Amino acid sequence: MGGVCPCRRTQPDGGRHPSTSNRGACMTISLLIVHPFDPWGGKIGGIETMIRATMRHTPEDCKISLIGVTENPIIRPVGQWREMNYGQTPISFLPIMQVPDPNRRPRIPLFLNFSLRLFKYRLSLPSTIALFHRVEPLYCSQLAAAANVLFIHGDPREITGPFSEVRWKHVPRLYRYVEKQAIKKAVYVFVVSRKGAEYMQNRYARYDDISFFPTGYCEEIFYLPAxxxxxxxxxxxxxxxxxxxxxxxxxxxxxxxxxxxxxxxxxxxxxxxxxxxxxxxxxxxxxxxxxxxxxxxxxxxxxxxxxxxxxxxxxxxxxxxxxxxxxxxxxxxxxxxxxxxxxxxxxxxxxxxxxxxxxxxxxxxxxxxxxxxxxxxxxxxxxxxxxxxxxxxxxxxxxxxxxxFRINFVLGDLYEMIRKIAPAS
Incomplete structure (x- = not known):
């Protein structure tokens, strides 16, 4: 693929989104992260921390794109691809909606709003691995990726449990339906909970590629000083x-x-x-x-x-x-x-x-x-x-x-899996 990202936008606006290869090595794997957050914004949470770490520690043979949201539409306007740097990592970024304050609960659930907007984007991604961190965007996705990888953060039973702030707890059967359809679209499902992974393996016994995935931390930031x-x-x-x-x-x-x-x-x-x-x-x-x-x-x-x-x-x-x-x-x-x-x-x-x-x-x-x-x-x-x-x-x-649990060590297995399923350049 060289320095050109293979994503080709056919809806809602045509053309090819920009990409760069200024990291020196020839890019052989294209990764697209799909999640409603702005990496340069103020959203706090474990999922966002993991995504930021993934971007910060992208291997030389990978190119990252992200479909997310914007907290600053002047610098990162809605509906436009932007070539930006996250730390030392070049990112192709497409925000599909604006979120003024991502840490406050909106009247319309963010994941519903984001997923419905994502549905309008029909991207041809024949050489791209798409990474999803919630079931809703994958369920609604019209992205024609080479493969989808789904991360479920925690025990999925808690999403509809009594202490969840997610509104799915009011319609648990509907959530299970969306979850099942999303899993059907994924080649791998990683669950960030051993108990959650065991539950999913039993619930979806016909699917072989559901496994536990550990979290990790950035040792460049979190360390014991002299x-x-x-x-x-x-x-x-x-x-x-x-x-x-x-x-x-x-x-x-x-x-x-x-x-x-x-x-x-x-x-x-x-x-x-x-x-x-x-x-x-x-x-x-x-x-x-x-x-x-x-x-x-x-x-x-x-x-x-x-x-x-x-x-x-x-x-x-x-x-x-x-x-x-x-x-x-x-x-x-x-x-x-x-x-x-x-x-x-x-x-x-x-x-x-x-x-x-x-x-x-x-x-x-x-x-x-x-x-x-x-x-x-x-x-x-x-x-x-x-x-x-x-x-x-x-x-x-x-x-x-x-x-x-240093992040480079934890992500090593993930990127090895991605290299195995990535289509040949």
Missing amino acids: EEEWIEIRKNTINKYNLNPSARYVLFAGRFELQKNPILALETFAKAASQVPDVELLLAGQGNLRAEMERKIKHLQLENRIHFLGPLSPADLADVMRISHVLLMTSHFEGMPILVHEAQACGLPVVSTDVGEIHDMIQPGITGQVVSDYDGEALAQVLLDFLNRSDNNQKIQCAKNAFP
């Missing part, structure tokens, strides 16, 4: 967020939504804070429960000990992790959260509810602990235990535990 660097990071981060330099910090990072259960995090912290006067809670993220959280904090009379940091870039999140003492997770459900890898890579132990793969991602009692009950008292006691024994040896153990 002492001199850590001292500088701590000083700068405390000044940046106007934090108390004598405090110990508990970090909660994620979307402020029902799945992440941030109210339980506040209740857990309140119980711990009643026993130790120097601990403070850092909240990194945003979401629809922000107002309820503010009311809860006021009720607990902890306004001076809880800090909203807003949504953070990966680099800023890594710095906040490095100055924190414990990561607190109170989710109702998870898959294999990248956040746990990132925290441990920065030397931060994890205290969490027992959900998803977290139990297998930590060394219990050393790099973290899971708590079976959704009980603030039980979580607070474990939290206090880790606060009181934070040391350099523990940080080193955390970093070692994360090391096998």
Whole structure:
């Protein structure tokens, strides 16, 4: 293919979309990611983190295109292909709709809106592997790709469960139908949850290519710094967020939504804070429960000990992790959260509810602990235990535990699979 992307737009506007080959090597594999997000925007979440990592670590023999949304239609206008760089990776980007604030729930579900708009685009992609990270876009897709690969992030049963913020929970049978039709269109289905993969393998026993896929972290961003660097990071981060330099910090990072259960995090912290006067809670993220959280904090009379940091870039999140003492997770459900890898890579132990793969991602009692009950008292006691024994040896153990999940290592198997199914140039 050389430097020319094989995608040929026939609807809604004809012509061939631009592509570049300024990475030197001859491009032999064309990859198209289809997901409603803007890589240069502010969307936070595990799926978006994984896609960004995939783009950042694209091999030399691959060329990435992305059909997504735009948060800045002046720079990235709707309906127009743009040649852009994501870090050092050249990307051909086509936003098909505008999303002013991707971290707030719109009246019309984003995935429904995006999938219906995607339906209008009939692209001829005879030499392209299309990567989908939700079932809805694949179900609606009219893209004639060489092959489709579907990622399901977490246990799919939770999508229609009681703690899901996704509206599919109101029509579970319809979701299962869409899921089944999407799986029929995929040559591989990767599930980011062992239990979820086992469930899917049993439910769709006639399909052989459903398997577990682990998450990974970017070691260039999330790492345990040397002492001199850590001292500088701590000083700068405390000044940046106007934090108390004598405090110990508990970090909660994620979307402020029902799945992440941030109210339980506040209740857990309140119980711990009643026993130790120097601990403070850092909240990194945003979401629809922000107002309820503010009311809860006021009720607990902890306004001076809880800090909203807003949504953070990966680099800023890594710095906040490095100055924190414990990561607190109170989710109702998870898959294999990248956040746990990132925290441990920065030397931060994890205290969490027992959900998803977290139990297998930590060394219990050393790099973290899971708590079976959704009980603030039980979580607070474990939290206090880790606060009181934070040391350099523990940080080193955390970093070692994360090391096998470096993103280059994790993505290696994915790209090998892609090379096997990619059509000959």
